[in-house]
Amino acid sequence: MLSLGTSLAFAGAAFAASLAGVGSAIGVGIAGQAGAGVISEDPEKFGNVLVLQALPGTQGIYGLLIAFIIVLNIGVIDGNIKDLTTYQGLALFFAGLPIAIGGLFSGIYQGKVCAAGIYLCAKRPEETGKGIIMAAMVETYAVLALLISFIMVNGVKL
Template identity: 35%
Template sequence: MTNLLIAYTGLALMIILPGIGSAIGVSIGSNATIGALKKRPDAFGNYMLLSALSGTHGLFGFAAFFIFYSKAVFTPAITPFAATAVFGAGLIFVVATYAAIRQGQICANGIAEIASGNDVFGKTMILAVFPELYSILAFAAAFLISNKI
């Protein structure tokens, strides 16, 4: 039973951690959007895309959750190795949490600059992709772990 609890804790981390990071990151971008709309309401489409970008980290966590949950190892007979592997994979998503928050900050700065009249949407998108890479790596690592159980 303890092994099952450890495994389900890992599954919970896959949802909770990137979800918290995405919620914070999207909120940071959305808060910047509210202020930017006062200056340039015509750029709402750009603001919206930049605000929503941090939400993708939560999707990586959910995808990892789905991969692990679809495996048939979640029974009371789960091995200590499999339980620890699932927990470790969930813990990897601390990276996604941090990346989502930092990405939200990058996007908020881009939103502020667009509101100031600077044409930086494309450059902001390029720079905002860099933190995304680490969530992709977290997902890839979790996927590789899932293949070993």
């Protein structure tokens, strides 16, 4: 039977992957609907629209990365699951939260900025780059969340 500590570490990994993934899914969904509207009238914009639609997808990847490091560290991948203390488990649980919460909200808001960028691309295709830069500003906070989650996960001595 798994210890409470190990279970908490699993919970941290699950939150990191799922919440960041939900944020990305919503963000990509918002941008995708905007993109479909533009492409239905102007299919030539597909290339630019695709870049903007894909941007909110990164939060899901960051969440997956942190979840993967957590499960790797506790030995799930090689089949030897470690017996963690409650404090070690709690530490890994909290380590997963920054990218879980940061990824959830930044994914949604980045989706909205990307949708606005897609409208910009429809009206003034030559300014698409600026739309991408504005969307990337939101990405900063997902990267910061990833960074702190990564440092925290690596800081837990097992």
